Amino acid sequence: MTIPVNMDLVPEVSGYFDEATNTISYIVRDPSSNHCAVIDSVMDIDYAAGRLTYDHADNLIAEIESKGLTLDWIIETHVHADHLSAAPYIQQKLGGKIGVGSKIMVVQETFGKIFNEGTEFQRDGSQFDKLFEDGDTYMIGNMEARAIETPGHTPACMVHIMGNAAFVGDTLFMPDGGSARADFPGGDAGVLYDSIQKVLSLPDEMRLFMCHDYGPNGRDIQWETTVGEEKKHNIHVGEGKTREDFIKFRTERDATLAVPKLIIPSLQVNMRAGTVPRDEKGNPVLKVPINGL
Ligand SMILES: [Fe+2]
Numbered sequence: 005m006t007i008p009v010n011m012d013l014v015p016e017v018s019g020y021f022d023e024a025t026n027t028i029s030y031i032v033r034d035p036s037s038n039h040c041a042v043i044d045s046v047m048d049i050d051y052a053a054g055r056l057t058y059d060h061a062d063n064l065i066a067e068i069e070s071k072g073l074t075l076d077w078i079i080e081t082h083v084h085a086d087h088l089s090a091a092p093y094i095q096q097k098l099g100g101k102i103g104v105g106s107k108i109m110v111v112q113e114t115f116g117k118i119f120n121e122g123t124e125f126q127r128d129g130s131q132f133d134k135l136f137e138d139g140d141t142y143m144i145g146n147m148e149a150r151a152i153e154t155p156g157h158t159p160a161c162m163v164h165i166m167g168n169a170a171f172v173g174d175t176l177f178m179p180d181g182g183s184a185r186a187d188f189p190g191g192d193a194g195v196l197y198d199s200i201q202k203v204l205s206l207p208d209e210m211r212l213f214m215c216h217d218y219g220p221n222g223r224d225i226q227w228e229t230t231v232g233e234e235k236k237h238n239i240h241v242g243e244g245k246t247r248e249d250f251i252k253f254r255t256e257r258d259a260t261l262a263v264p265k266l267i268i269p270s271l272q273v274n275m276r277a278g279t280v281p282r283d284e285k286g287n288p289v290l291k292v293p294i295n296g297l
Contacts, residue, residue, distance in 0.1 A: 007152060011207055013167030015147060018067065019213065019227045022046045022060050025087035025266065026216050028227040029060065031067060032144065032166055039145025040068060041077040042100070043164065043171050044215050047090035047278065051269055054290070056280070061090035065097050075100035076144045080132075080278075081173025081215055082161040083111045085188060085271060086264040089278035102277050103134035103142070105153060107160040114189045115271050118296045121281075131277035136162060154203065156196025157184045163203055169211045170231075175199050176212065179233055180220050182240035183250075187258035193251045200241050208232030268292055 016033040030043040042064060048057040068075055075098040078091045082105065091102045112127040129135045134142070136151035143149070149166045157174040164171045174184035175196065183200065186193040203212070210231045217225050236242055241250060264270070269290050273280055280288040 007165070007202070007206060008150070009165060009168075009207060009210065010148070011168045011209060013147060015144075015167045015169050017169055017211070017213060017228075020060070020064060020067075021217075021225055021227070022087065024048065026218050026225075027084075027087045028214060028217065029064060030171060030213060031064060031073075032169065032171075033071075033073060034145035034147035035167075036147070037145030038071075038073050039076050039147070040073045041079055041144045041149070041166075042068075042075060042094060043079045043213075044081055044084070044173070045078065045090040045094055045278075047088040047093060047273070049088055049266065049269055051266060056088075058090060058093055061093050064090075065094060068098060074145075077142065077149075078102045079164055079171070080104040080274070081164065081171060082158045083108065083115075083271065083274045084174075084215075085158075085267045085274075086216075087266060088270050088273045091278035093278070101133035103136055103151075104129070104132050104277070105151065105160040105162040106135035106137050107153070107155065108132065108135060108275070110159040110190060112275050115275050118189070119272055119291055119293055120296075125276075125281075131279065152202065154199035156186050156192055156194075156199045158188055159190040161199070165206070165210075168209065169213060170203065170206060171213045171215070172203055173215045175203055176234060176238065176241075177214055178217055178220075178226055178229055179237035179242065180223070180239060181214075181216075181218060182238060183254065184216070185258045185261055186254050187261070193254035193258075194247060196254070197241065197247045197250045204231055204235050204241070206231050208235070263297060267297065
């Protein structure tokens with residue numbers, strides 16, 4: 005199936021790199037209005053101290069305010085395991101709807117069990133304003149955006165396409181970075197390969213914006229490439245790499261990777277759309293399940 009695109013529509017994209025987690029957050033602006041979306045925001049955490057701060061999010065907010073933009077959407081490409089979302093903090097200051105893939109319910113079911121959440125934790129995605137189904141469209145000002153299901157890294161991963169720009173979340177990294185791991189609960193290397201092929205079926209000139217970059221081999225941080233570049237040069241899925249190659253490589257590699265440093269706070273907060281859970285007295289607290297992950 006061909007994914008409908010409008011390559012003549014060129015949104016203004018600004019990336020903001022978070023050094024603590026190697027995450028790139030984006031402000032995407034409709035070229036024909038003052039409306040914008042934020043993609044994959046970051047809330048700062050000092051996990052050792054149990055302290056949350058908002059420098060990265062405040063910077064995004066200041067950018068949006070200084071340009072006089074209206075924030076329509078706050079998008080999560082998936083439930084991140086390596087950083088905390090600042091979506092509710094940004095929403096409180098600027099408005100906008102928080103959206104994620106509808107398979108969030110699968111993620112909530114899985115991690116609801118691992119974190120031994122009680123019945124007050126809803127597993128129906130109701131913490132989010134919008135749950136996207138595959139192919140759903142939504143508007144940022146006059147610009148149509150489209151959400152495409154791309155599971156494999158996690159069940160709820162989606163790629164968001166806006167004109168000639170696609171925000172790939174953790175399906176792909178820069179060509180020299182390859183792809184994201186597929187060994188989290190609900191992840192699957194073969195499914196990830198198929199999702200990546202969906203992204204690579206977009207036009208060669210489609211601009212791709214990464215959610216992460218780690219500057220492999222000492223190069224400077226980068227976050228923008230194209231479908232054509234990924235097809236030619238991606239070290240995990242580029243020319244000549246088969247599905248079988250990918251599954252074998254990904255599975256072996258994932259077995260060597262350490263658990264992400266912030267997975268425990270990230271999942272508890274992000275599966276609640278960026279809200280910190282509270283104890284019976286209403287105090288914000290995080291759990292550490294022992295041998296649960
Ligand atoms: Fe991720």
